[in-house]
Amino acid sequence: xxxxxxxxxxxxxxAVGTVLCDLLSARRNVWGEIRLLASARSVGRKxxxxxxxxxxxxxxxxxxxxxxxxxxxxxxxxxxxxxxxxVDRGAVVVDNSAAFRMDPAVPLVxxxxxxxxVDHRPKGIIANANCTTLTMIVAIAPLHREYGLRxxxxxxxxAVSGAGQAGVDALHRQLGKIAGDRVLGSRPGDxxxxxxxxxxxxxxxxxxxxxxxxxxxxxxxWSSEEMKVRNESRKILGLPDLKVSATCVRVPVVTGHSVAVxxxxxxxxxxxxxxxxxxxAPGVILVDDPxxxxxxxxxxxxxxxxxxxxxxxxxxxxxxxLDLFVTGDNLRKGAALNTAxxxxxxxxxxxxx
Amino acid sequence: xxxxxxxxxxxxxxAVGTVLCDLLSARRNVWGEIRLLASARSVGRKxxxxxxxxxxxxxxxxxxxxxxxxxxxxxxxxxxxxxxxxVDRGAVVVDNSAAFRMDPAVPLVxxxxxxxxVDHRPKGIIANANCTTLTMIVAIAPLHREYGLRxxxxxxxxAVSGAGQAGVDALHRQLGKIAGDRVLGSRPGDxxxxxxxxxxxxxxxxxxxxxxxxxxxxxxxWSSEEMKVRNESRKILGLPDLKVSATCVRVPVVTGHSVAVxxxxxxxxxxxxxxxxxxxAPGVILVDDPxxxxxxxxxxxxxxxxxxxxxxxxxxxxxxxLDLFVTGDNLRKGAALNTAxxxxxxxxxxxxx
Numbered sequence: 069x070x071x072x073x074x075x076x077x078x079x080x081x082x083a084v085g086t087v088l089c090d091l092l093s094a095r096r097n098v099w100g101e102i103r104l105l106a107s108a109r110s111v112g113r114k115x116x117x118x119x120x121x122x123x124x125x126x127x128x129x130x131x132x133x134x135x136x137x138x139x140x141x142x143x144x145x146x147x148x149x150x151x152x153x154x155v156d157r158g159a160v161v162v163d164n165s166a167a168f169r170m171d172p173a174v175p176l177v178x179x180x181x182x183x184x185x186v187d188h189r190p191k192g193i194i195a196n197a198n199c200t201t202l203t204m205i206v207a208i209a210p211l212h213r214e215y216g217l218r219x220x221x222x223x224x225x226x227a228v229s230g231a232g233q234a235g236v237d238a239l240h241r242q243l244g245k246i247a248g249d250r251v252l253g254s255r256p257g258d259x260x261x262x263x264x265x266x267x268x269x270x271x272x273x274x275x276x277x278x279x280x281x282x283x284x285x286x287x288x289x290w291s292s293e294e295m296k297v298r299n300e301s302r303k304i305l306g307l308p309d310l311k312v313s314a315t316c317v318r319v320p321v322v323t324g325h326s327v328a329v330x331x332x333x334x335x336x337x338x339x340x341x342x343x344x345x346x347x348x349a350p351g352v353i354l355v356d357d358p359x360x361x362x363x364x365x366x367x368x369x370x371x372x373x374x375x376x377x378x379x380x381x382x383x384x385x386x387x388x389x390l391d392l393f394v395t396g397d398n399l400r401k402g403a404a405l406n407t408a409x410x411x412x413x414x415x416x417x418x419x420x421x
Numbered sequence: 422x423x424x425x426x427x428x429x430x431x432x433x434x435x436a437v438g439t440v441l442c443d444l445l446s447a448r449r450n451v452w453g454e455i456r457l458l459a460s461a462r463s464v465g466r467k468x469x470x471x472x473x474x475x476x477x478x479x480x481x482x483x484x485x486x487x488x489x490x491x492x493x494x495x496x497x498x499x500x501x502x503x504x505x506x507x508v509d510r511g512a513v514v515v516d517n518s519a520a521f522r523m524d525p526a527v528p529l530v531x532x533x534x535x536x537x538x539v540d541h542r543p544k545g546i547i548a549n550a551n552c553t554t555l556t557m558i559v560a561i562a563p564l565h566r567e568y569g570l571r572x573x574x575x576x577x578x579x580a581v582s583g584a585g586q587a588g589v590d591a592l593h594r595q596l597g598k599i600a601g602d603r604v605l606g607s608r609p610g611d612x613x614x615x616x617x618x619x620x621x622x623x624x625x626x627x628x629x630x631x632x633x634x635x636x637x638x639x640x641x642x643w644s645s646e647e648m649k650v651r652n653e654s655r656k657i658l659g660l661p662d663l664k665v666s667a668t669c670v671r672v673p674v675v676t677g678h679s680v681a682v683x684x685x686x687x688x689x690x691x692x693x694x695x696x697x698x699x700x701x702a703p704g705v706i707l708v709d710d711p712x713x714x715x716x717x718x719x720x721x722x723x724x725x726x727x728x729x730x731x732x733x734x735x736x737x738x739x740x741x742x743l744d745l746f747v748t749g750d751n752l753r754k755g756a757a758l759n760t761a762x763x764x765x766x767x768x769x770x771x772x773x774x
Contacts, residue, residue, distance in 0.1 A: 219738075223576030223681035225631045225670065240603055247600035250593055257676055257723035271714040276674050278578045280681070280716045280732050280746040289692060289711060289734040298737060311738035315681040315746060317578065320673050321629050323610055328576035328633070328668040330683070339642060358642065361624040363633045370610035379633050381642040384651060385572075385664035393633040393668060 072100030073136035073415045076159065078150065080104035080124055081113060083233045084141040084164060088404035089117040098412055105131050107146075132157035137411045140164060141403070155192035162194050162410045164403055166292075169195040169300060176303045178202065179409040180351040181209045186413045194410055199402030200224050200282075200293065200316060201300040204327040206401065207377040207394045210349035211342055212305055216334030218388075219311040222297060225319045225326040226282055227366060230398050231269045236322055238268020242275035243320075270318060279318040291316055324366025325398040329391065336387045339380050346377055351401065356380050364395035372397060373405055425453030426489035426768045429512065431503065433457035433477055434466060436586045437494040437517060441757035442470040451765055458484050460499075485510035490764045493517060494756070508545035515547050515763045517756055519645075522548040522653060529656045531555065532762040533704040534562045539766045547763055552755030553577050553635075553646065553669060554653040557680040559754065560730040560747045563702035564695055565658055568741075569687030572664040575650060578672045578679040579635055580719060583751050584622045589675055591621020595628035596673075623671060632671040644669055677719025678751040682744065689740045692733050699730055704754065709733050717748035725750060726758055 075092075079085045085106075092102065097118065104115055104124045113124045125131055127150060132138055138159040140147045147165035154161050168174040168191075175185035176195045186194060197205070208217065228235035242263045249262055263273040272279045283292035298312035311332075347354050355362050356378035364376035375396040383389035396402055428445075432438045438459075445455065450471065457468055457477045466477045478484055480503060485491055491512040493500045500518035507514050521527040521544075528538035529548045539547060550558070561570065581588035595616045602615055616626040625632050636645035651665035664685075700707050708715050709731035717729035728749040736742035749755055 221574040221683045223668075225578070225672070236603075240601075243596060244600055247597055248593075250589075257720070259720040272718055273720060277718055277720045278672055278674060278679055279718060280679070281711055281714075285712050288737075289709070289732065290737070291711065295737075311736075313683050313736045313738070313742065313744050315576075315683075315732065315744055317679075317681065317746075319578070319631055321631060326631055326633070326670075328670065328681075330574045330666050330668075356642075358634055358644070359638050361634075365625055365630055365632060367610070367612040367626060367630045379642065379668065383664075383666045384641075384643070384648075385666070389666065391666050391668055393670075 072098065074101040074103065074134055075099045075411060076103040076105055076132060076135040076138040078105045078127060078138060079141035080115060081106045081110040082141055083229055083236070084399055084403040087399040088139065088141065088408060089115055091400070091404050091408050093118050095408060098415060103131065103135065129153050129157060132159050135159040137162060137414050139407045139411055141407070151193055160189065160192055160194065160414050162196060162407050162414070164196040164407050166198065166296060168193050169197065170303065176300060177410050178205060178304055178406060179413055180206050181304055183413055186410060194414070196403070196407050196410060197300045197304060198293070198296040199230055199398040200226060200325055200327065201297050201304070202402045202406055203325045203375055203396035203398060204329060204394050205301060205304055206349070206351040206375045207346060207392070208329065208331060209305065210345045210352070211331060211390065214341065214345045215337050217305065217307060217310060217331060218334055219332035220301060221330040222312070222314040223328045224314065224316045225321070226316060227321040227323050227325055227398055228274055228318065229323045230325060234269045238266065238270060239274050239320055239322065241266055242273055246275050274318060274320045277320065280315065282316040282318055321366045323370045323397060323399055324395055325402055326364065326366060326393065326395040328393055330383070330389060332386065332389045334388070337382055337390050339382050339390070342380050342390055351375060352377055354378065364393055366395055369395040370397050373400055375401055425451065427454040427456065427487055428452045428764060429456040429458055429485060429488040429491040429507070431458045431480060431491060432494035433468060434459045434463040435494055436582055436589070437752055437756040440752040441492065441494065441761060442468055444753070444757050444761050446471045448761060451768060456484065456488065482506050482510060485512050488512040490515060490767050492760045492764055494760070504546055513542065513545055513547065513767050515549060515760050515767070517549040517760050519551065519649060521546050522550065523656065529653060530763050531558060531657055531759060532766055533559050534657055536766055539763060547767070549756070549760050549763060550653045550657060551646070551649040552583055552751040553579060553678055553680065554650050554657070555755045555759055556678045556728055556749035556751060557682060557747050558654060558657055559704040559728045560699060560745070561682065561684060562658065563698045563705070564684060564743065567694065567698045568690050570658065570660060570663060570684060571687055572685035573654060574683040575665070575667040576681045577667065577669045578674070579669060580674040580676050580678055580751055581627055581671065582676045583635070583678060587622045591619065591623060592627050592673055592675065594619055595626055599628050627671060627673045630673065633668065635669040635671055674719045676723045676750060676752055677748055678755055679717065679719060679746065679748040681746055683736070683742060685739065685742045690735055690743050692735050692743070695733050695743055704728060705730055707731065717746050719748055722748040723750050726753055728754055
């Protein structure tokens with residue numbers, strides 16, 4: 069029997085890396101050695117993974133020697149620099165940053181949708197999609213197979229942990245400041261005055277607010293997050309002409325991205341048929357009984373693997389359109405889980421041809 | 422000179438009624454007597470309005486004697502019963518409930534859009550639109566005039582005060598319970614456990630959550646709120662064939678409804694032309710400079726009269742579509758302000774023909 073493969077986790081102490089270590093402890097154990105790597109300030113930290121206490125090591129070229137798969141949960145520029153180094157040392161890289169996602173030579177893989185793409189990796193790099201895209205796309209793909217997707221109009225409700233631990237800390241600090249204050253500033257409701265300039269990584273307070281902005285400024289007023297959702301959806305579904313409009317909005321939720329979806333198809337749809345397609349789809353849980361208070365919400369999806377989908381309705385004025393609501397854990401399916409799933413696909417046992 | 426008209430405010434002590442009294446203190450003073458009316462449990466309460474201390478009176482038929490305009494901020498069933506009584510006693514009713522909005526004999530008026538409708542009131546009743554519709558429609562109407570509206574896809578971010586003072590109280594209590602708690606329940610992030618069953622008027626906790634539900638269950642899985650937005654938009658704009666899909670979502674914001682809008686038009690659009698149309702539109706303030714952190718948000722719109730509109734982009738994949746974001750104070754333009762504006766139109770001086 070072959071020895072179990074070695075996994076390296078780069079960025080092991082970040083918001084996503086931490087969840088990945090938790091996930092590796094709970095999933096079927098396909099890995100031999102697990103090597104945790106991080107930037108200099110985290111080297112030497114102890115992290116529990118699979119019941120063992122592991123010591124975080126330094127990110128060096130040599131650290132990738134003997135590594136079969138290296139998963140990266142680091143900023144774009146760190147991934148852009150270090151992924152090729154890991155590949156040079158013999159590892160297959162699964163990268164959670166945006167650095168390689170739109171590279172035609174890098175597959176963008178969602179195991180429930182396009183698992184075969186894992187094996188087409190001329191650069192040795194496989195990309196993981198953006199958390200908003202991932203949350204929504206596992207629920208869209210089965211509907212596309214059923215009806216033929218033509219257009220998506222999306223509005224997101226994104227959690228602060230999508231901006232990392234700094235985002236979580238900022239929201240908690242802000243909530244601490246406004247707790248018990250029902251007036252909020254000299255102008256009633258003035259959250260800006262109550263919170264002050266303690267904004268963390270966000271352009272405005274998140275407590276008692278919604279902020280219609282995520283990422284950086286792309287062309288023509290679009291945010292980078294909105295363009296990612298468009299471009300990645302097209303690539304994952306293999307639909308280069310798909311029409312996509314997204315508005316990405318940050319909301320005061322710790323973990324759990326939600327997306328309101330208006331999807332237009334090539335053929336007439338019906339809500340019960342859509343529910344049936346989703347009931348049998350991998351990675352999806354159907355929660356669709358509004359009369360019983362059952363619809364997808366962050367407080368229920370947090371800490372779970374699937375995308376929760378509900379509020380499924382045929383558009384009143386368009387027999388080819390469905391409206392629905394999807395919520396998923398942005399740190400799990402939106403990031404760490406999808407990464408782990410891809411890594412497991414890379415090392416899966418194959419039947420010889 | 423004719424004596425100044427008498428105004429009755431029915432539901433003067435509710436969330437909207439309170440804001441209406443504030444507004445009447447600040448707006449041009451067109452009213453003689455202001456008579457505050459409410460249900461039995463509020464009778465005798467003192468409320469400041471226009472610098473005077475007024476005593477809340479009982480809702481009786483006689484209370485409408487001598488009243489020129491009666492504005493109603495009460496539940497649907499109370500409005501349905503009492504509005505005709507007020508009309509019988511000689512008052513023109515401006516009703517903020519849903520009881521009469523879709524009655525073909527009742528105009529649905531937004532003074533910036535269809536002020537002339539005020540004079541076509543065969544039942545003596547004028548309806549005020551739903552707060553989500555009102556917030557968004559003042560920004561849509563100028564774009565419709567410019568480009569010819571064909572379709573709206575909407576996702577809302579609705580504040581808890583839209584569910585009245587009980588909604589505000591519930592969110593504040595929940596935020597008090599979770600403040601300083603970074604674990605939240607035995608399953609991390611379990612807001613349900615941290616908040617308990619103190620849900621107020623909502624089907625689920627709002628603290629650190631978004632709830633894709635507002636109103637009651639209409640046909641085919643739609644919420645009553647979503648159907649109101651569709652039907653009222655069609656009626657206000659005079660577009661009986663307008664395609665509308667809305668997903669209405671409650672968010673942990675005290676006051677300020679936001680709407681992500683995807684609007685499809687008859688002709689090609691451009692973002693700068695849309696900005697120009699909105700810059701000159703009544704009741705709208707343009708806030709559209711993402712690089713400078715300027716976009717519409719509840720914490721800025723609260724306590725102000727106009728709808729704040731920004732994030733204006735032409736759809737990347739549809740030259741006839743615009744994406745934008747609108748935020749307004751749901752208690753002001755979304756309710757009390759629009760009511761006050763209609764009441765003022767009813768009693769405006771006319772030039773004789």
